[in-house]
Amino acid sequence: MRRPFIAGNWKMHKTTVEALELADGLKAALADVESMDLAVCPPASALGVVSDVLAGSNIMVGAQNMHWENSGAYTGEISPVMVRGLATCVIIGHSERREYFGETDATVNKKLKAALAHDLVPIVCIGESLEQNEAGETVSFVGGQIRGAFEGIPAVDAQRVVLAYEPIWAIGTGRTAMPEDADRTIREAIRDVLRDLYDNPTAEAIRVQYGGSVKPDNMADFIVMPEIDGALVGGASLKVEDFAGIVKNAAAALQK
Ligand code: PGA
Numbered sequence: 521m522r523r524p525f526i527a528g529n530w531k532m533h534k535t536t537v538e539a540l541e542l543a544d545g546l547k548a549a550l551a552d553v554e555s556m557d558l559a560v561c562p563p564a565s566a567l568g569v570v571s572d573v574l575a576g577s578n579i580m581v582g583a584q585n586m587h588w589e590n591s592g593a594y595t596g597e598i599s600p601v602m603v604r605g606l607a608t609c610v611i612i613g614h615s616e617r618r619e620y621f622g623e624t625d626a627t628v629n630k631k632l633k634a635a636l637a638h639d640l641v642p643i644v645c646i647g648e649s650l651e652q653n654e655a656g657e658t659v660s661f662v663g664g665q666i667r668g669a670f671e672g673i674p675a676v677d678a679q680r681v682v683l684a685y686e687p688i689w690a691i692g693t694g695r696t697a698m699p700e701d702a703d704r705t706i707r708e709a710i711r712d713v714l715r716d717l718y719d720n721p722t723a724e725a726i727r728v729q730y731g732g733s734v735k736p737d738n739m740a741d742f743i744v745m746p747e748i749d750g751a752l753v754g755g756a757s758l759k760v761e762d763f764a765g766i767v768k769n770a771a772a773a774l775q776k
Contacts, residue, residue: 524727527729528561528753529561529754530561535566543570546764558579558580559641560574560579563584571606584611600638603638610643613625628644636677644684645684646662663710666717678722683727685709691731692754699748703746734752735766743770744776751770753766
């Protein structure tokens with residue numbers, strides 16, 4: 521049984537003061553949730569205050585990105601060692617990082633290895649564009665992203681990876697994938713490829729979140745899908761009531 525995992529990606533939102541307020545609100549609203557893992561990923565500037573507020577709570581803290589080197593002349597970057605002091609998770613290879621900041625499957629692979637070496641929980645994002653989707657290339661493209669991300673990573677480490685399948689055309693658009701389509705893509709482009717790279721137990725152990733316009737009123741439709749183990753939430757993670765609504769609706773749907 522894979523333990524469900526819902527994470528909020530705050531992207532480039534929230535000043536330190538606003539982040540503190542949101543973290544405080546979520547801590548209170550979600551204190552009784554035991555059936556799943558939870559995380560919030562504030563901008564790097566707020567990792568310190570948010571990790572202070574959430575220390576000892578049931579909500580983990582994650583960074584949205586990091587470099588793969590421990591230190592060095594990389595202006596503007598933060599390293600795995602720095603993240604490790606403030607967070608337990610790290611998002612790697614979000615489609616916005618790939619599109620606007622030149623990240624590739626090769627940099628994702630380096631970051632993933634660094635995250636695993638530093639005992640961080642990596643949330644690796646993969647997903648196809650609208651053009652690729654319409655051209656029927658989803659399975660081959662996402663499968664290629666998976667092969668690139670996991671290159672040279674042994675099975676024992678691979679099991680610690682969390683994947684977020686986020687069709688790019690569903691991110692921030694209000695247009696979600698059909699839950700059945702997302703489920704099929706995860707099976708064919710992710711689990712089948714992981715089974716090929718590793719073995720059945722490894723493929724079945726790795727958690728896969730869905731991401732792309734997840735809201736309180738559609739979360740249940742995704743979480744009940746056999747291959748979907750949670751969500752990576754952008755816009756709807758910025759308000760206490762929305763993120764708490766997503767988590768509670770997921771928990772209720774799983775209890776049925
Ligand atoms: P969204 O973003 O929920 O606003 O669509 C998801 C993501 O980018 O992780």
